Amino acid sequence: MTPAALADLVRSSAVAVLSERGLDHSVLPETVTIERPRNPEHGDYATNVAMQVAKRVGLKPRELAEALAKALSDADEVAAAEVAGPGFLNLRLAADAQGAQVRQALEAGAAYGTGDALAGTKINLEFVSANPTGPLHLGATRWAAVGDALGRVLSAQGAEVTREYYFNDAGAQIDRFVNSLIAAAKGEPAPEDGYAGGYITDIAAEVIRQEPSALSMPDDERAETFRRIGVQLMFDEIKSSLHAFGTDFDVFFHEDSLHASGAVRHAVERLKEQGNLYESDGAWWMRTTDQGDDKDRVVIKSDGDPAYIAGDIAYLMNKRERGFDLCIYMLGADHHGYIGRLKATAVALGEDPAVVEILIGQMVNLVSDGKPVRMSKRAGTVITMEDLVDAVGVDAARYELNRYSVDSTIDIDLDLLRKHSNENPVYYVQYAHARLASLQRNAAELGLSADTDADLSLLTHPREGDLIRTIGEYPTVLRKAAELREPHRVARYLESLASAYHKFYDAARVLPQGDEDATPLTFARLELCKAAQQVFANGLGLLGVSAPERM
Template sequence: MTPSALADLVRSSAVEVLSARGLDHGVLPDPVTVERPRNPEHGDYATNVALQVAKKVGLKPRELAEALAETLAKADGVEAAEVAGPGFLNLRLAADAQGELVSRVLSEGDAYGRGDSLAGVKINLEFVSANPTGPIHLGGTRWAAVGDALGRLLSAQGADVTREYYFNDAGAQIDRFVRSMIAAAKGEPAPEDGYAGAYINDIAAEVIRKEPSALSLPEDERHELFRRIGVGLMFDEIKKSLHEFGTDFDVYFHEDSLHSSGEVEKVVGELKESGSLYHADNAWWLRSTEHGDDKDRVVIKSDGNPAYIAGDLAYLRDKIGRGFELCIYMLGADHHGYIARLKAAAAAMGHSPDVVEVLIGQMVNLVSGGKPVRMSKRAGTVVTMEDLVEAVGVDAARYELTRYSVDSSLDVDLDLLRKHSNENPVYYVQYAHARLASLQRNAAELGIERAADVELGLLTHPREGDLIRTIGEFPSVLKKAAELREPHRVARYLESLASAYHKFYDVARVLPQGDEEATPLTHARLALCEAARQVFANGLSLLGVSAPERM
């Protein structure tokens, strides 16, 4: 029995108790909260529903709890229901009911844990979107890991997710990038406001290889040629790095297309017509303060050129026009002002501000030998995705970047992630999966085949119960992680599952030794272990991390 199934049972029992007394069961929360107590001696699960609703229906909490305990004690799958304190209710499940969960995991396989809380919701998830002026830095790498994991989680709850990369190929930063490449091609220092690093020299050399006469072209033609080829080469490299990191996108959207197609002019015209823009100081301003922003935003500058928000307006309009019900933006720490700005943009166009959701990620630093790692071999000024992957590998990098809330800055300890020990979180989780896979191989070598009818009610050891209940939490963890946009909940859950498994393994021998024969308990424990292995594999897959069978 899963926690959610138990919560449904508690609620239906409470409805029965209140209805029998002619009391309003509409006061019951939905769902009812059912949690594992800190002290396992108190029971398998506990609920405070009697404390929550007793006064609303004119009963004493303990009186309601006692009536509820009497009803629940008769329910299938409940071994005992006991009242504690002023009205808490502690529940113990029957071994058979817990065993049903193992059967469910084995039956559902890869699908175990998935849900339908977001069924059919069309979501645009935009993340990374690093400027195509250099390799992806650590902040973008964090979004590549977290964004990809979040996309997997949302999909696992039934959402129709489009992963999108906004390619910033318009604006002043592209001009600086182009001037930097041309300077490198000429053998000159980078412009004062330009970009430096070995990658600039590499791309400039590749442009010259493709177009040997590039430097002899008139200035405007030369600039356009370096822009077209150089930006394309940089973006190809960014996509290659992301793919090797396990992160791919459904859509690569070019900012420049919004300007060249006239979409920016179109949305500006519509907002002028609706009165959402006003003219002041020779510029056009969005009335964003009317929708919760701290100040109105310039959309068309006094020189007649569009401000950056003009592209944002056209881009949001395009997303909504493609039928997305929710547009999630994953932005860096320096973009906090975009939350109110983008919500105001949605409202100004006549949509609910809730169509926009902005997640802000904090900075990432590398630490080695107790000291910060400052410089990249290739980029010169920042540490890149390639630097991190080269240091610890894709799995360790992705896992470490997803196991913390993005609200907090993160110091990645390279020395820790290189360790093959339980101190290293990704090793701890992957090793648990590998150990379980090894157990199944060893069983096969002993000639022990999976039994058709396993007596899962034999799993009565406290450590077995703890492992089963931890496995049972997986669906609710995934649902909450998707709801709160927090993939780190999955990583932390997998670590708690690894802990529960290792504690079980330390006290419960699974395979027979010597001349011993396999017993019904052997088959029950093998089934439990296979269920645990399946949950590890499912959880790691949602984080984009491999589940090795040998380590």
């Protein structure tokens, strides 16, 4: 029995108890809170529902808890229900109910933990979207890991997710990139406001290889040649790095297309017609302060050119026209101002601001030998995705970046992530899966095949109970991770599952030794181990991390 199923049982029992007394059961929460007590001696689960609602119906909390305990004790799934303190209710599951949780995980297989909370919701998830002016830095690498994992988590709750990369191929940064390439091709230093690093030299050389006469072209033609070839080369490299990192996109949306197609002009005219822009000092403004921005923003500058936010307006309009119910933007630490700006854009377009969600990610730092790592071998001034992957590998990088809430700055200890020990979180989790795979291989060598009819009610050891209840928490963890847009909950859960499994393995022998015969308990424990292995594979898959069978 999962915590969610137990919550439903507690609520239905509470409805019955209150109805028998002629009391209003509408005071009950839609979802009853079920938690695991810190002290296992208090039971498998606990709920405070009696304390939440008793006073609203004129009862003492303990009085309601005792009535509810009696009702629940009559349920087949509950072995015992006891009242504690002023009205807490501690519950112990029947052995059959615990075993049913194992069976459920096994029968669901790769689908175990998935749900339909977001079924029918069409989500545009935009992340990374780094300018094609250099290799992906650590901030973009964090979004590549977290954004991809979030997309998987949302999909696991039934959402239709489109992963989108907004390709910033317009603006002053591209001009500086092009000027840097031209300088490198000429053998000159990078412009004062330009880009430096080995990658600039490499790309400039490739432009010349493809267009040998590029440097002798007139200035405008030369700049356009370096722009056309150089930006594409850089973006191809970014795509290749992302793919190698396990992150692929459904859509690469070009910012320049919004201007070339007239979408920006159309969006601005629409807002003017609706009275959602105002004119001041020869420019057109949007009241972004109404949505928490620190100042109103210029949409059309006094010279008639669109400001950057004009593209944002057209882009959101485009997303909504494509039928997305929810547009999630994953932005860097220096983009807090975009929260009010994008919310205001939605309102100006006549949308509910809730159609826009903005996640702000904080900085990532690398540490080695106790000291910050600051210089890249190739990019020169920043640490890149390539640097991190070279140092620890894709799995360790993705897992570590997904272990923390995105609103926290993180320090990645490269020395720790290289260790093959339980101190290394990704190793700890992957080793648990590999250990389970090894167990199944050893069982096969002993001629012990799966027994889908194993008596799972025999799983009564305390460590078995801990492992079963941890397995049972996975659907709730996954639902919460999707609801709060927090894939780090999956990583932390996997670590708790690994802890529960290692403790179980150390306390409860699974396979017979020597001349011992397999017993019904042997087969029950093998089924429990298969269920745990399945959950590890499912959770690691959501993080885009491999589940190795050998380590």
